[in-house]
Amino acid sequence: MADKNLKQRIREGEKLIGVSVPLNATKLEMDSIIQKDDYDFVFTDSQHGPFNEETLVQFCGYASELGIPSQFRIKHTRHSYLIGNILDLGPVGIEVPQVEDIETVKEAVHYFYYPHKGGRSVGGAARYGVEGRGDRIEYADWWNSTGFLSIQMESLRAVTTVKKLAIEGVDCLTWGPNDLLFDIESHSNPLLSTVDDCVKHALDQLGDSHTKISFRSYDYKLRDKYFDMGVTVLMESPRS
Secondary structure, X not given: XXXXXXXXXXXXXXXXXXXXXXXXXXXXXXXXXXXXXXXXXXXXXOOOOOOOHHHHHHHHHHHHHOOOOEEEEOOOHHHHHHHHHHHOOOOOEXXXXXXXXXXXXXXXXXHHOOOOOOOOOOOOXXXXXXXXXXXXXXXHXXXXXXXXXXXXXXXXXXXXXXXXXXXXXXXXXXXXXXXXXXXHHOOOOOOOOOHHHHHHHHHHHHOOOOOEEEEEEEOHHHHHHHHHHOOOEEEEOOOO
């Protein structure tokens, strides 16, 4: 599968593993993390930490130089209208946190993809893979079949409407287990009473959909557990 990009590998259900890398990591630090296992992508976050655009450009530049795709979680659900601007800074994957409404998903898809699949504006010298693809249509077509979009479910409402959220253009539905637990704990005797119950429910609802489940397992020792459940993409903490 070496000739397939990460989006294609996700959609075909290949078992993939991403690793968390601090946004302010040096190239040496990033390389040290990804050398510890056979990782398929790196991911970083602005939802729960400081963020500036120059740092993201640098982070994505390091990832590209090291030959590994990068995923970036945006700061807030309502910032999905900024996805195109953020993609111009270099990530190949975007994760939108705390999504519940289909309107948010549609907005994310619109700003993630170029016409005629979406409405992303053209421009940005730091865009992923733009070097050697200067033609507007050439790059747009390449991007639309390369970039991967993840929507994060962190509530029972999201989990129970998973099929509605898995629209065309969404590659992964990801998990925020800690925020989901807060929501589960706020309900009296919910039908889905654990995070694993929610994962199994979502997998059953998605069936053979091209949209896959990406789970923050954090611990590499849990790989077999979640792969056996049917999860195909895992996000882990760096191995010590």
